[in-house]
Amino acid sequence: EAGVTQFPSHSVIEKGQTVTLRCDPISGHDNLYWYRRVMGKEIKFLLHFVKESKQDESGMPNNRFLAERTGGTYSTLKVQPAELEDSGVYFCASNERPNSPLHFGNGTRLTVT
Amino acid sequence: SQQGEEDPQALSIQEGENATMNCSYKTSINNLQWYRQNSGRGLVHLILIRSNEREKHSGRLRVTLDTSKKSSSLLITASRAADTASYFCATDGETSGSRLTFGEGTQLTVNP
Numbered sequence: 399e400a401g402v403t404q405f406p407s408h409s410v411i412e413k414g415q416t417v418t419l420r421c422d423p424i425s426g427h428d429n430l431y432w433y434r435r436v437m438g439k440e441i442k443f444l445l446h447f448v449k450e451s452k453q454d455e456s457g458m459p460n461n462r463f464l465a466e467r468t469g470g471t472y473s474t475l476k477v478q479p480a481e482l483e484d485s486g487v488y489f490c491a492s493n494e495r496p497n498s499p500l501h502f503g504n505g506t507r508l509t510v511t
Numbered sequence: 512s513q514q515g516e517e518d519p520q521a522l523s524i525q526e527g528e529n530a531t532m533n534c535s536y537k538t539s540i541n542n543l544q545w546y547r548q549n550s551g552r553g554l555v556h557l558i559l560i561r562s563n564e565r566e567k568h569s570g571r572l573r574v575t576l577d578t579s580k581k582s583s584s585l586l587i588t589a590s591r592a593a594d595t596a597s598y599f600c601a602t603d604g605e606t607s608g609s610r611l612t613f614g615e616g617t618q619l620t621v622n623p
Contacts, residue, residue, distance in 0.1 A: 402553065429609065441554075441599065441613035454608055489553060496609040497542060502553030 400424065402503035404490050410509045416478040419506045421490030423472070429453075429493050430473050431500065432465060436486035444488075447473060448496075480510045516614045517600055523620040530587040532617040534600030535580075541603050543576055544611070545585050548597045557585075557598075590621045 403422045411417050423430045432444040444463070445455040449470035458465070462481070467473040477484055487507050491500040517534050524530055534543070542561050546554040560567045560576045560583065567574045573586040587594055597618050601611040 431609075433611075433613075438615075440615045441601075443610045443612070446609055454610055457610070491554075497603055499544065499556035499559060500546075500554070500611070502546075502555070504551070504553045 402490055402492055402501050404488075404503035404506050406506060407504065408507045408509075410511065411480055412511055413482055414479045416476065417480055417508060419475045419477075419488055419490075419508070421473045421475070421503060423490070423492030424501055427492035427494055427501070428470070429496055430467060431491045432473070432475055433489045433491065434486050435489070435505075436483070441489065444475075477508070480508075482510050484508060485510045517598070517617045519617060520615065521618045521620070523622065524590060526590060526592055526621055526623050528590055528621075530590050530594070530619055530621070532585045532598050532619070534583045534585070534614060536583075536600075536602050536612075537581060538602075538604050538606075540578075541605060543574075543583050544601045545572075545574060545583075546599045546601060546613075548599065548616070550596075554599065587619075590619075592621050592623045594621045595619060 405420045409417050428449050430447040433441050435441045443457040446453045447467045450467050464476045487505040489502050489505045491502045493500050540562050544559045545557040548554045558569050558574050560574050571588045576583045597616040599613050599616045601613045
């Protein structure tokens with residue numbers, strides 16, 4: 399089975415610009431999560447989709463971040479406008495059932511200059 | 512306060528030696544998981560231990576959980592150079608739903 403894929407693998411943008419990250423979960427996984435790791439610190443939860451619905455978005459840092467999962471398949475995470483502190487690695491993960499082990503993508507390394 | 516703190520932050524050993532990494536957490540948990548991350552790659556699930564379990568084995572991995580001390584340890588026996596990676600513990604609890612709380616990780620280097 400194909401794993402979780404994320405695109406792009408790297409993105410370098412200037413402060414104030416917009417970036418959209420994409421995640422394709424494992425086929426059939428209803429649960430999709432976004433996490434990020436900033437400046438080598440701990441990996442922090444952003445939000446959780448069940449199919450196309452946002453189950454938990456308590457980790458979204460502010461309204462510059464918008465996540466969507468139209469049709470309950472792939473998801474996008476848009477940052478607009480990007481700020482310097484948004485730099486980090488954004489991971490997407492999926493699983494079949496809540497609380498079962500997560501399958502992670504390789505992440506998108508975002509650099510905001 | 513930080514949930515899921517690992518120590519040490521970095522560990523360097525020789526091939527064949529055992530590696531022990533520790534994780535502490537602050538709130539009640541349902542499950543504790545360990546993940547490995549190779550540089551530039553995603554996290555890979557290693558093992559899950561439930562709050563009512565005390566020890567679990569998987570191949571060369573041994574995980575212990577002490578809920579009274581809110582701590583867990585991951586032991587890798589007979590380490591190999593390919594075990595070089597970052598290791599993270601992650602917890603989920605009664606109030607966190609499916610949300611995992613990760614620590615900052617332990618960077619393990621196994622020298623050939």
